[in-house]
Amino acid sequence: xxxxxxxxxxDEPLVRQGICALLQASDELDVSSIEVAxxxxxxxxxxAAVSPDIVLMDLRMPHxxxxxxxxxxxxxxxxxxxxxxxxxxxxxxxxxxxxxGASGYLVKDxxxxxxxxAVQAVLxxxxxxSPEAARALTAWVVDHLPGRRAMTLDGxxxxxxxxxxxxxxxxxxxxxxxxxxxxxxxxxxxxSNQEIAxxxxxxxxxxxxxxxxxxxxxxxxxxxxxxxxxxxxxLVTPALPx
Numbered sequence: 660x661x662x663x664x665x666x667x668x669x670d671e672p673l674v675r676q677g678i679c680a681l682l683q684a685s686d687e688l689d690v691s692s693i694e695v696a697x698x699x700x701x702x703x704x705x706x707a708a709v710s711p712d713i714v715l716m717d718l719r720m721p722h723x724x725x726x727x728x729x730x731x732x733x734x735x736x737x738x739x740x741x742x743x744x745x746x747x748x749x750x751x752x753x754x755x756x757x758x759x760g761a762s763g764y765l766v767k768d769x770x771x772x773x774x775x776x777a778v779q780a781v782l783x784x785x786x787x788x789s790p791e792a793a794r795a796l797t798a799w800v801v802d803h804l805p806g807r808r809a810m811t812l813d814g815x816x817x818x819x820x821x822x823x824x825x826x827x828x829x830x831x832x833x834x835x836x837x838x839x840x841x842x843x844x845x846x847x848x849x850x851s852n853q854e855i856a857x858x859x860x861x862x863x864x865x866x867x868x869x870x871x872x873x874x875x876x877x878x879x880x881x882x883x884x885x886x887x888x889x890x891x892x893x894l895v896t897p898a899l900p901x
Contacts, residue, residue, distance in 0.1 A: 699716075700728075733759060846886060
């Protein structure tokens with residue numbers, strides 16, 4: 660079976676080389692090809708040319724930022740996984756990246772030990788987060804529980820869950836099956852699709868179906884929004900990082 664094709668995007672040549680070396684040295688990934696780009700604009704061109712399986716995206720770059728590049732890639736192909744890989748882990752940057760469509764967020768200081776597992780997790784539809792990113796995302800979710808000002812991830816005010824343009828949250832929640840609720844609970848614990856499948860004694864395909872159905876019923880587009888919506892509706896309690 661052919662390994663994944665990867666695009667590495669970073670404006671620092673030495674950093675790109677280091678990331679590529681880590682990926683190429685991994686027996687677990689068995690990478691089939693690696694392409695590189697030096698900024699967001701180049702990333703869009705390279706991804707259009709090679710159709711990678713995953714993109715590793717720095718966030719602070721000239722010409723077109725990583726966040727804007729993620730947003731554009733997500734608009735072109737919502738199923739293309741993008742792992743944010745950056746030096747910074749401020750709450751604003753984490754929220755901007757995840758709100759733009761990033762599938763996970765890894766701080767470069769942890770790349771030596773966590774990069775390969777994070778790439779594997781994203782390829783398996785997981786949502787790997789460095790502890791710093793997990794804390795920022797969890798803090799945002801808790802701060803925007805019902806009764807507080809409702810915001811989107813990128814900071815734009817929106818109607819609350821029970822606003823006039825959205826069905827009541829209890830009506831949405833009532834549509835979820837017991838298996839979908841169990842799947843959501845395990846997602847909130849930070850499990851990957853494979854881990855959820857093992858715990859629930861079902862196939863990975865069944866887990867994807869449960870999560871996809873939950874996204875449709877709760878009117879969100881991806882796993883990140885699903886976890887946030889489920890937390891806001893108090894259906895789950897996300898695991899707090901150490």
